[in-house]
Amino acid sequence: MDQALYKKSIQLILDNQSQWGSYIASPNFPTYQYCWLRDGSYIAHAMDTAGEYESASAFFNWVGRTIKRFSYKVDEARLRLSAGQPMGKDDLLHTRFTLEGEEVYIDNTWGNFQIDGYGTWLWALYEHAKKSGDFGILEKLKEPIEITLRYLELVWNLPNYDCWEEHPEFLHTYYLSTVYDGFNAAEDMIRLGKLDMRDIPVEALAKEVRNFIFTSAVKNGRLIKYFLPPNVEFERRLIGNDCVDASLLAAGIPYQMLSPGDPVLLATIKTIEDDLYRTGGGVYRYKADVYYGGGEWILLTAWLGWYYTSINQLDKAKAICQWIESQADENGWLPEQVNEHILFPEHYDPWVKKWGPVAKPLTWSHAMYMILFNAITQG
Ligand code: BGC
Numbered sequence: 001m002d003q004a005l006y007k008k009s010i011q012l013i014l015d016n017q018s019q020w021g022s023y024i025a026s027p028n029f030p031t032y033q034y035c036w037l038r039d040g041s042y043i044a045h046a047m048d049t050a051g052e053y054e055s056a057s058a059f060f061n062w063v064g065r066t067i068k069r070f071s072y073k074v075d076e077a078r079l080r081l082s083a084g085q086p087m088g089k090d091d092l093l094h095t096r097f098t099l100e101g102e103e104v105y106i107d108n109t110w111g112n113f114q115i116d117g118y119g120t121w122l123w124a125l126y127e128h129a130k131k132s133g134d135f136g137i138l139e140k141l142k143e144p145i146e147i148t149l150r151y152l153e154l155v156w157n158l159p160n161y162d163c164w165e166e167h168p169e170f171l172h173t174y175y176l177s178t179v180y181d182g183f184n185a186a187e188d189m190i191r192l193g194k195l196d197m198r199d200i201p202v203e204a205l206a207k208e209v210r211n212f213i214f215t216s217a218v219k220n221g222r223l224i225k226y227f228l229p230p231n232v233e234f235e236r237r238l239i240g241n242d243c244v245d246a247s248l249l250a251a252g253i254p255y256q257m258l259s260p261g262d263p264v265l266l267a268t269i270k271t272i273e274d275d276l277y278r279t280g281g282g283v284y285r286y287k288a289d290v291y292y293g294g295g296e297w298i299l300l301t302a303w304l305g306w307y308y309t310s311i312n313q314l315d316k317a318k319a320i321c322q323w324i325e326s327q328a329d330e331n332g333w334l335p336e337q338v339n340e341h342i343l344f345p346e347h348y349d350p351w352v353k354k355w356g357p358v359a360k361p362l363t364w365s366h367a368m369y370m371i372l373f374n375a376i377t378q379g
Helices: 003-015 038-047 052-071 072-084 116-132 137-141 142-155 171-192 203-218 246-251 265-275 298-310 314-325 345-355 364-378
Strands: none
Touching: 003 038, 003 298, 003 364, 038 052, 038 364, 052 072, 052 116, 052 137, 052 142, 072 116, 072 142, 116 142, 116 171, 137 142, 142 203, 142 265, 171 203, 171 246, 171 298, 203 314, 203 364, 265 298, 298 314, 298 364
C-alpha cells in the first residue's frame, strides 16, 4: 500500500477543487475542464473516507446552489411531459457544469441528459452526513434535495445517456441503481428524522425502481447493461444487448440494490470478472468499447477491488490496489485508462488526434483509488 500516492491523491483533489467547491474532472485534458455531478460525487465521497469533510461539504453546497439555479427546468419539464410534448436534449438538468456552476454550451453535440449523477449525489450526501456527523447539512440543502427527488420522480424511466455518455436510446441498469439508492437515502433521512419532507413517496418510488430493474434488466440470471424502454414496439425490443458493463458493480457496491449473496449479483460479477477483467491487470468498461481503443479503466479496477473488500476478499483487493499504484506516473498521476492492452488498437490514434492524449490525472481515478485504499486499511 503506497501511503505516498494516497496522500498525493488527497492533495491533487484539493488542488483541483475550485473556489466554488466544484472538482475539475481533469486539469490537463481540454474536454474535461468541467465538473460532472457523477465524478464529483464519488470524489467528495473519497474525501469523506479520508476525513476531508470540509472539501466534501463545499462540493455538496456547490451542487445545491447549482441545482437551485436550474430548478425552473424541472417545473417546465413537468408541464411538457404532462402535455405529452417532446423534450429537447437541453430541457432537462445537465450532467456537467462549469466550475462556477453554469451550463456548458461549448459543444452542442454533448449528451447532457444523464440521470445517474442526481441519484449519486443524494447517496454521497447522505454518506457524508453519516461519516462527518453533520446531519444539519441535510436540512440546509433541503430545497435542492427536494428538487432532485421531484426531478428523479419525473424522469427516472426516460431513455438517457449512460455513465459513459453513450446510447441515449436506452435505459441503463447503472443509472437506475443510482436512482434507486437516491430514493432510498432520502427515505432513510426522513424516517430517521434527519430531514423533514413528507410529501414525496420516496419509499414507494425506491420499490418501483427496484421492481422495474428486476423485470427489465435481468436476463439469463444476471443484470444486463441496457435495454429499450417498455413502450417501444416488440420487434425493436428484441434488439437488446445482453452484455455486461463494469458499471454494474454499483448494483452491489455502493447502491446495494442486490444483497452481497444474491445469485443475480454473483452471476453479474462473475461475468464482469470473466469478460472484462484482465487477470493481473485492470478492468475494461465493456467488450465493444472503442474510446481510445478501449483500455483498462483505473476507476473501474478500483471499483472491483472495493467490491472485494465488501465480501472480505482482501487479498484480491490488495492485489488490485497494487496494480493501480503501479500505473501512477513520476508525478503520482493516475490516468483515466491504461492503454497497453487495448481492445481495438485501430481506434486509439483517431481519439488522440481528436482530443489529445488520454486524460491524466483524472480526479475520479484518484478518488476511486482512495476509496479502495481506505476500504482496505479501515476495514
Ligand atoms: C466518461 C464519464 C466521465 C467524464 C469525465 C467521460 O469520458 O465517460 O463517465 O464523467 O468522462 O470524467
